Amino acid sequence: MKFIKNYTDLLNHATKLRKDVLDILEHILNQTDPEEAIKRSVILKDNYLTITDIKIHLNKIKNIYVVGGGKASFRMAFALYNILGNRIKKGIISVNETSENKIGPIKIIKAGHPIPTQKGIQASKEIIKISEKAKEDDLLIALISGGGSALLPLPFNGITLSDLQDTNELLLASGANIYEINVVRKHLSKIKGGRLSASxxxxxxxxxxxxxxxxxxLSSIASGPTAGDDSTFEDVNKILTQYKINNKVPSSIAKIIKKGMRGKIPETPGSKEPVFLRTQNRIILNNLTALINGEERAKELKYNTLILSSAIEGEAREVGILHAGIGKEIVLSSHPLKTPAIIFSGGETTVTLAGYEHKIGGPNQECAIxxxxxxxxxxKMVFLSIDSDGIDGNSNYAxxxxGGIPLSIDKERLSLVLERHATSKFLERINGNIQTGATGTNVNDIRILGVSR
Known part of the structure; x- marks a missing residue:
């Protein structure tokens, strides 16, 4: 197995269903390879560069620059350089996992995620320098993927790195969803919320x-550096108030938000502003693509299949309970599918920590529990939930x-684990952790529910 590192251990005393569910997961991770996505999307032929549906005559382009950030951006940059080679004049990419510092003319900076670091600020500054240098006859190719919000911080003057880190930790522990978190991030940054396009x-x-x-x-993925943003400083204040952290954020953050609400700091550029007339955004891989790839593999294995949704959000444990209910319905009434059945879902769940921030775990492990x-x-049910980037929460597991192995359940113990969010240690005891390490991609959470005859 290329991705599931503890595959052999997970199959100890396992049923065929458990083996098949893990096989399908491995297939999904293989098919969501960022390098393959770039190869499908970028074609160079006879001095014409075709990027998805956009065809460019390179005689009309003076310089090509490559910038970006995110968990998948290193592999995207690697594939792009293999296509364009020395046609790329210069580039900067901010990533979280690599030992490399260069891909041809593209500089690689290893920054921090999910908490931003000084290296991320350095990368962001260098990207802005390139963007400001680019002229009307230049082409800037931005490689954007999940994780880019933390990897490309660049706070406003007066906001320290420590202030930014503290605010990120508050947001991540608050129960706010990624859209809400990114609304806040965009209004504290000189590169997010369309400001890269503006520069x-x-x-x-x-x-x-x-x-x-x-x-x-588009305005939420990596906090939308090249996408128009119609949210406001007023929205930021509402989010912080809703999650009861408005009085906990550092004073420098509160000051910026108040200035913005009074119109003393410009809002992020809105989606209809002219700075976006020469920006084109193309999504080349997403969660639904991953689920469709999984469904194809499940059909090959002779399962009845259903993609429930790629847009499920909410508290992680409640999403897990929902999937248990769906599994029971299949067993009892053969609805919505007859057995053998595989149901897929995706999206992004959250965990409200409420005082247990030091415990090791993550939303996907909490969903499983x-x-x-x-x-x-x-x-005869098996259920798995993973973060496709391979890192769930603050743990070392995906x-x-x-299900699918001999198991006894202490319901009282289970409730305590959920209350304290100590999910990693509990799953270790029952051979229930999935370990992949960083996968080099990020298309959100993947959940697979299997029910056998």
Whole structure:
């Protein structure tokens, strides 16, 4: 197995269904390779560069620059350089996992995620320098993927890195969804919320995007550096108030928000502003693509299949409980599918930590244990939930898997684990952690529910 590193351990005393569910997951991860997505999307032939549906005569382009950031952006840049080679004049990419510092003319800076670091600020500054240098006859190719919000911070003057880190930690622990978190991030940054496009104008920008956001909202993916943003400082204040962290953010953050609400700091450029006339955004990979690839593999294995949704959000444990209910319905009434059945879902769940921030776990492991609360060990069901980037929450695991091996459940113990969010250690004890390490991609959460005859 290329991705699932503890595959052999997970199959100890396992049923065929558990093996098939893990096989389908491995197939999904293979098919969501960012390098392959770039190869499908970018074609160079006879001095014409075709990027998705955009055809460019390179005689009309003086310089090609490559910029970007995100968990998948290194592999995207690697594939792009293999296509364009020395036609790329210069580039900067901010990533979280690599030992490389260069791909041809593209400089690689290893920054921090999910908490921003000084290296991310350095990368962002260098990207803005390139964008400001680009002219009307230049082409800027932006490689954007999930994780770019933390990897490309660049706060406003007066906001320290420590202030930004503290605010990110508050947001991540608050229960706010990624859309809400990114609304806040955009209004504290000189590169997010369309500001990269604004600094590049009138250069041509084509953004190739791997989406980790429910609904593929361009302004939310990596906080939308090349997408118009219609949210406001007033929205930021409402989000911080809703999650009761408005009085906890550092004073420098509160000051920026108040200035913005009074009109003393410009809002992010809106979607109809002219700075976006020369920007074209293209999504080349997303969660639904991943689920469709999984469904194709499940059909090859002779399962009845259904993609439930790629847009499921909410508290992780409740999503797990929902999937247990769907599994029970299949067992009892053959609805919505007859067995053997595989149901796929995606999206992004959250966990409200409420004082247990130090515990090790993540939303996908909590989702698996939520499933376990309503799971009968004697039933013929298997459920897994992973973060496609391979890192779930603050743990070293991608997520968790329940069912398909001998298992006894202590419901009282289970409730305590969920209350304290100590999910990693619990799943370790029952051979339920999925370990992949960083996968090099990021298309949000992947959930697979299997029910055998």
């Amino acid at each position: 590049s104008y009138p250069a041509n920008i084509i953004s190739l995007i791997i989406s980790d956001v429910v609904g593929d909202d 939520g499933f376990m609360k309503k799971f009968d060990p004697s039933s 997520g968790g898997i329940i």
